[in-house]
Amino acid sequence: VQLLESGGGLVQPGGSLRLSCAASGFTFSSYAMSWVRQAPGKGLEWVSAITGSGVGTHYADSVKGRFTISRDNSRNTLYMEMNSLRADDTAKYYCAKDPMGVTRAFDIWGQGTMVTVSS
Amino acid sequence: QSALTQPASVSGSPGQSITISCTGTSSDVGGYNYVSWYQQHPGKAPKLMIYDVSNRPSGVPDRFSGSKSGNTASLTISGLQAEDEADYYCSSYTSGSTRHVFGTGTKVTVL
Numbered sequence: 402v403q404l405l406e407s408g409g410g411l412v413q414p415g416g417s418l419r420l421s422c423a424a425s426g427f428t429f430s431s432y433a434m435s436w437v438r439q440a441p442g443k444g445l446e447w448v449s450a451i452t453g454s455g456v457g458t459h460y461a462d463s464v465k466g467r468f469t470i471s472r473d474n475s476r477n478t479l480y481m482e483m484n485s486l487r488a489d490d491t492a493k494y495y496c497a498k499d500p501m502g503v504t505r506a507f508d509i510w511g512q513g514t515m516v517t518v519s520s
Numbered sequence: 521q522s523a524l525t526q527p528a529s530v531s532g533s534p535g536q537s538i539t540i541s542c543t544g545t546s547s548d549v550g551g552y553n554y555v556s557w558y559q560q561h562p563g564k565a566p567k568l569m570i571y572d573v574s575n576r577p578s579g580v581p582d583r584f585s586g587s588k589s590g591n592t593a594s595l596t597i598s599g600l601q602a603e604d605e606a607d608y609y610c611s612s613y614t615s616g617s618t619r620h621v622f623g624t625g626t627k628v629t630v631l
Contacts, residue, residue, distance in 0.1 A: 435620070437566075444523065445558070445566065445609050447620040459619040462521065495565060504613055504620040506556035506571035513565060 402426035402509050404496050409514030416486050416518070422479040422496030422511055430454070430474035433499035435507060436481050438492035438516075448494070449481065450504050459504070464490075486518045524549065524610055524623035531629040532600045540626045542593040542610030548621055550591035554613035557586060557595045561606045569608075570595060597628070605630045 408420040422434070436448040449470040450459045458470050469482040479496050493515050497507035525543040532538040542549065542557075549555055555573045558566035568577055570586035573593065583598045593612070597604055610623035 437622075444625040445560075445611070445622040446523075447611070447618075447622060450619055459617065461618050465617070501571075503554070505554040506568060506611075507558075507566075508568045508571075508577060510565040510567070 402498075404498065404509055404511035406494065406496055406511040406514035409494065409516045411517045411519065412486055413520050414487060414518055417482070417484045418486065418516060420481040420483065420494055420496075420514060420516070422481075424477045424479065424498070427498070427509075429472075429477040433502045433504070434472065434479045435497050435499055435504060436470060436479075437495045437497055437507070437510075438490075439495070439513075440489075440492040443492075446492075447504070450499065451479070452502070483516070486516075488518050490516060491518045492516060521614060521616070521618040521621050524612060524621055526608075526610060526623040526626045528624075529627045529629065531631055532597075533631045534600055534602065536600050537596060537598045538600060538628065539597075540595045540608055540610075540628070542595070542612075542623050544591050544593075544612055544614075544621070546591060547616065548612040548614040549588065549593050549610075551615065552613050553588070555586065555588055555593040556611050557584075558609045558611065559604075559606045560609065566609065600630055602630050604628060 498509040557570040
């Protein structure tokens with residue numbers, strides 16, 4: 402069972418970035434997924450969640466209207482489209498598997514991908 | 521949605537027991553039995569240690585236990601070991617548009 406994030410990098414304020422999370426070792430479409438971020442030296446912050454079918458999505462107030470979570474179950478891949486990026490979006494972004502749905506807990510995490518927003 | 525409140529640091533000697541508190545509100549910790557705890561070593565991804573207040577995933581030592589009373593959840597580590605030195609985060613499902621909230625984090629030091 403593995404999650405592998407990619408797509409992070411350096412972007413200017415106001416710019417956009419798309420993160421990907423490739424899943425393997427489990428039936429991807431059966432599970433809700435979330436993105437969680439961690440600013441350098443700071444704590445964890447839940448960002449967004451999506452149901453297994455992709456129909457239902459939820460966002461933290463801090464990213465609502467700027468970030469869009471999606472998934473392609475045929476490719477076993479989770480995405481996060483990030484627009485209007487700000488300096489306070491700088492963080493390591495983790496994808497996490499939600500085994501029981503309803504964002505109850507996250508049992509598998511990727512290694513994270515770093516996003517740096519700076520001019 | 522504010523972060524759940526945890527003590528910044530807790531320490532103990534090997535073999536001792538320590539408890540980390542996690543205080544929220546009736547909209548999160550107090551309202552649902554969906555509190556989980558994560559261990560994070562430096563430079564590593566978080567690891568699920570407790571879910572649904574007191575359940576341990578397979579492979580987590582029974583030295584780790586969880587409980588809840590009202591709006592406060594707790595993680596107890598019994599028989600503290602050197603490898604338990606890490607950051608610990610609580611989290612909870614929450615009502616409203618923001619579906620999940622993490623705690624502020626606690627650094628556990630093994631003396």
